[in-house]
Amino acid sequence: MKRMSLIFKSKANKALDKYEDPRETLDYSYEKQMQLLQKVRRGVADVATSRKRVELQMKKLQQEGDKLEGQARRALELNREDLAREALTRRANVVAQISDLNTQYESLQGQEENLVRQSKALEAKVEAFRTQKETIKATYTAAQAQAQIGEAFSGISEEMGDIGMAIQRAQDKTQQLQARASAVDELMASGALDDPSGLGKDDITRQLEQLSSGGAVDDQLAKMKLELGGGSTKALEGGANASYANKNDEISDADVLKEGGAA
Amino acid sequence: MIVRILGEGQLVLEKAALAELNQLDDALMAAVEAGEQGPFETAMKALLGKVRELGTPLPVEELKPSDFILPSADSSLDEVRDLLSSDGLIPG
Numbered sequence: 001m002k003r004m005s006l007i008f009k010s011k012a013n014k015a016l017d018k019y020e021d022p023r024e025t026l027d028y029s030y031e032k033q034m035q036l037l038q039k040v041r042r043g044v045a046d047v048a049t050s051r052k053r054v055e056l057q058m059k060k061l062q063q064e065g066d067k068l069e070g071q072a073r074r075a076l077e078l079n080r081e082d083l084a085r086e087a088l089t090r091r092a093n094v095v096a097q098i099s100d101l102n103t104q105y106e107s108l109q110g111q112e113e114n115l116v117r118q119s120k121a122l123e124a125k126v127e128a129f130r131t132q133k134e135t136i137k138a139t140y141t142a143a144q145a146q147a148q149i150g151e152a153f154s155g156i157s158e159e160m161g162d163i164g165m166a167i168q169r170a171q172d173k174t175q176q177l178q179a180r181a182s183a184v185d186e187l188m189a190s191g192a193l194d195d196p197s198g199l200g201k202d203d204i205t206r207q208l209e210q211l212s213s214g215g216a217v218d219d220q221l222a223k224m225k226l227e228l229g230g231g232s233t234k235a236l237e238g239g240a241n242a243s244y245a246n247k248n249d250e251i252s253d254a255d256v257l258k259e260g261g262a263a
Numbered sequence: 264m265i266v267r268i269l270g271e272g273q274l275v276l277e278k279a280a281l282a283e284l285n286q287l288d289d290a291l292m293a294a295v296e297a298g299e300q301g302p303f304e305t306a307m308k309a310l311l312g313k314v315r316e317l318g319t320p321l322p323v324e325e326l327k328p329s330d331f332i333l334p335s336a337d338s339s340l341d342e343v344r345d346l347l348s349s350d351g352l353i354p355g
Contacts, residue, residue: 132326158267165269169335
């Protein structure tokens with residue numbers, strides 16, 4: 001059980017060895033602690049920001065899944081079971097990816113809550129260090145101070161090391177999640193990338209639109225034939241299914257997040 | 264003696280607990296070295312559970328180095344292996 005403790009101890013000792021009089025290290029060390037505390041706060045804030053970004057990415061994927069479901073319905077209305085099957089297959093894939101991301105996301109939330117708690121504990125320890133440092137400076141000789149300081153110093157560097165690792169782990173996790181969400185997103189958008197119209201329609205949407213406009217033309221043709229054959233004087237009406245184009249299935253790209261790792 | 268569980272904080276335990284903890288620690292190390300996921304998870308749970316059961320939290324205003332440091336509960340096998348071989352992330 002000694003293995004990991006040694007990692008921390010040797011670091012703290014190395015930092016202390018630099019000073020002739022251990023009391024000199026106190027003010028310097030406290031200053032450094034305050035700087036590190038700032039860094040820790042920033043680190044915790046960064047993790048929160050990245051977590052929110054992952055949340056947005058997941059929402060967007062959820063919308064993609066809903067859109068595919070809508071497409072499957074429309075394809076069925078137009079008797080294109082093959083298209084409907086394709087849309088539902090893609091949807092199943094997206095849903096599986098989302099649920100996987102969700103599990104990871106929940107563990108990230110847990111990590112973040114822990115970080116907040118840890119950084120509060122660290123603040124309390126830095127404050128305790130300040131109190132001890134004043135006592136030591138006022139009452140101890142250099143020789144006596146050595147032991148006192150060594151203990152407080154090791155204690156606080158260990159705390160810093162612990163939270164430093166926790167921040168690192170949380171940041172790694174957010175980056176991993178962002179990358180995965182982006183990968184799923186790109187997969188989803190691959191249809192849109194080849195779209196010459198630039199409207200961001202995927203291949204299924206395009207096929208459905210062609211189908212429904214094609215359907216409308218067929219309807220009109222049938223009507224004309226009827227009129228010409230039957231001598232009817234009725235004016236042309238728009239086909240009953242003239243426009244299946246559904247405005248809701250065009251996801252705006254405004255909420256697409258640029259890829260970028262946690263700061 | 265003082266034991267830190269990374270990410271949780273420090274706990275104070277009786278020295279007498281060490282023999283039992285060392286047994287659990289050996290099981291954990293064996294699982295890490297063998298790279299066996301199932302035994303690793305069981306051993307982690309057992310070791311950290313025992314420390315939490317026997318320990319009382321060290322007051323936050325006390326500044327003491329730990330005698331032992333254990334990985335956090337959600338560490339993966341690879342992370343634990345890295346911790347044992349790496350240099351840590353201790354600010355000077």
